[in-house]
Each structure stands twice: as C-alpha cells, then as structure tokens.
Amino acid sequence: MTLTELRYIVTLAQEQHFGRAAERCHVSQPTLSVAVKKLEEELGTPLFERSKSTVQVTPLGEKIIIQAQRVLEESSAIYELASAGKDQLANPLRIGAIYTIGPYLFPHLIPALAKAAPQMPLYIEEGMTGNLRRKLRSGELDVIIIALPFTETDVVTKPIYDETFEVLMPANHRWVARETIHKENLLEERLLLLGEGHCFRDQILEACPAITQKLNSPTNTLIAEGGSLETIRHMVASGLGITVLPQSALGTEQYENAMLVSRPFADPSPSRTVAIAWRASFPRPKAIDALANAIARCRQPKKPTAPSALA
Secondary structure, eight states, X not given: OOHHHHHXXXXXXXXXXXXXXXXXXXXXXXXXHHHHHHHHHHXXXXXXXXXXXXXXXXXXXXXXXHHHHHHHHHHHHHHHHHTTTSOTTTSOEEEEEETTTHHHHHHHHHXXXXXXXXXXXXXXXXXXXXXXHHHHHHTSOSEEEEESOOOOTTEEEEEEEEEEEXXXXXXXXXXXXXXXXXXXXXXXXXXXXXOTTOHHHHHHHHHOGGGGGGTTOTTTEEEETTOXXXXXXXXXXXXXXXXXXXXXXXXXXXXXXXXXXXXXBOSXXXXXXXXXXXXXXXXXXXXXXXXXXXXXXXXXXXXXXXXOOXX
C-alpha cells in the first residue's frame, strides 16, 4: 500500500469516473485502474462497484476511503513540517478563491504579493466553496479566500474585509434617478442570479427572503445556472434585467458610453465578509501573514492623482 494508491482511490471516489480521476492524478487510465485493482487485491475486498457508465464506492470502501483521506492529510502535514525550518516565503503558496472573489482580487493581489515576497512562487485557483474546502483539507491548496460564514474542523479563518452589495442596472433603467434601492424593490424587476452552489446567490436570497418565493416565476427571476458574474453583468448590459453584485465586481467603468450604472441599497445594506482560511497545522504563518497584508493593501483606497501644473 502506497500513498500514491491511496490518492488514486480517494480521487476515484470523488470523480466516480476512471478517466477523470486519471486526468486529475496526471496518469493514464490503465495505470490508475491497475493500481486500484492491485490495492483491492492486497486488501482482499472490492472498494468500487464498476459498470460501463458509473463507478460506485462500496459500503466498506467508503470507510476505507475516509481513512485514506486522513492518511493523505497527515502525510501532507509531514512535508509541511519538514519545510517549516526553511524560509517560509521560499516555497510555493497555493491559493484558492471562490468565483465571485478571484477574478476581481487576483489581478491586484498577485502583483502585490509578488512585490512583498518575490521569492515565493504562487499557484492560484478558482472554484466553489465546497470544492475549495475539499482541496484545502486534502492539502492540494494551502489557503483559500472565501465569504463567511465558513466552518471546518481544524481550519483557521481570518476576516480580511467587508464588502457591500449594490444593484446593477442598464443606464436607461427607471431606477437610475433613485439614490438608493430598497431590497423589496427587487421583486418588481427581472433579477438575474447565479445558479445553486454559489454562496453569493445564497447571500442575496438571505438578504431578501421574499425573492425565494419568486424563483419559479420566469417573469421575475432568471437564474444563470453555472454562470459567472461576468456573464450576468453582460446580460444586464444587454437589457435582460438587473442584478446584485459585490462592489468589487460592478465593473461599470469597463463599458463604453456608460451602459451600466449601479446604486447602493438603502440601509441596512446587505454585505459580505471576505476571509482567508487555512489548516491549523499549516507550518508557514509568515506566508499567511504576507497574503493577508497583500490583500489589505489591495483594498486600500487609491489616492487621487494631483493635477499637473499648466506650463
């Protein structure tokens, strides 16, 4: 039994498909299949039920895979401990962020972090909270950037900044003359939302519970299943409806001829708290501090440029 074989069965259980599991493990499908079969023979019990279209974990296999996941987490901690005595900013830092944060933070964060720790290689990834949570626990990621609430055993979280939500609408919308928008007003318009699984969607529904009752009415709500905030923003620019976005994702300046405008909510305005999360056993606190400080610098308001004197 090897760590590689344990990694194979854990990945196969997650993907339930030999081809996708092999791709994630960077090996050929026959290599992974042979290794899994070898481990099953060594243990004397099948871990998976195989058919032409699916791969299912057996009841006993579920227990073995849970234990294999623990072993992989502990082995990752051994490597991390071994490098703890070295320069904590010399090894790669693997950062994950949810889809509604990564595209708007990474372009500013990466240069800031590279300036603060130029010797630290960076790996970045975007995903949904559940997938990032799994990769953090397995050691595939060192730290993730998520929205609170977020709880996970043996994982530390640190709030970094708060961000309010605003209503994004076409420039010719009838609400443009308003200074603020009341949450109840969202029921009057066609609201574009992300699909299930996005925590930002859940935060909007939590801020305005009445929207939930309208989700089955296509005249009021359009759900962009599996979509992105970028797709929804373009749809608003096309006049298909309005949406709610975090301030960092408004992007109104990216459109020519002022196609989009945003308005804040009337108090109390909905908002989210963005935080970083890392395993309590992660032995490189200086790398975490460097990341937190770089994010804080990215969030500082830019100083206005002084006008140049006329000759």
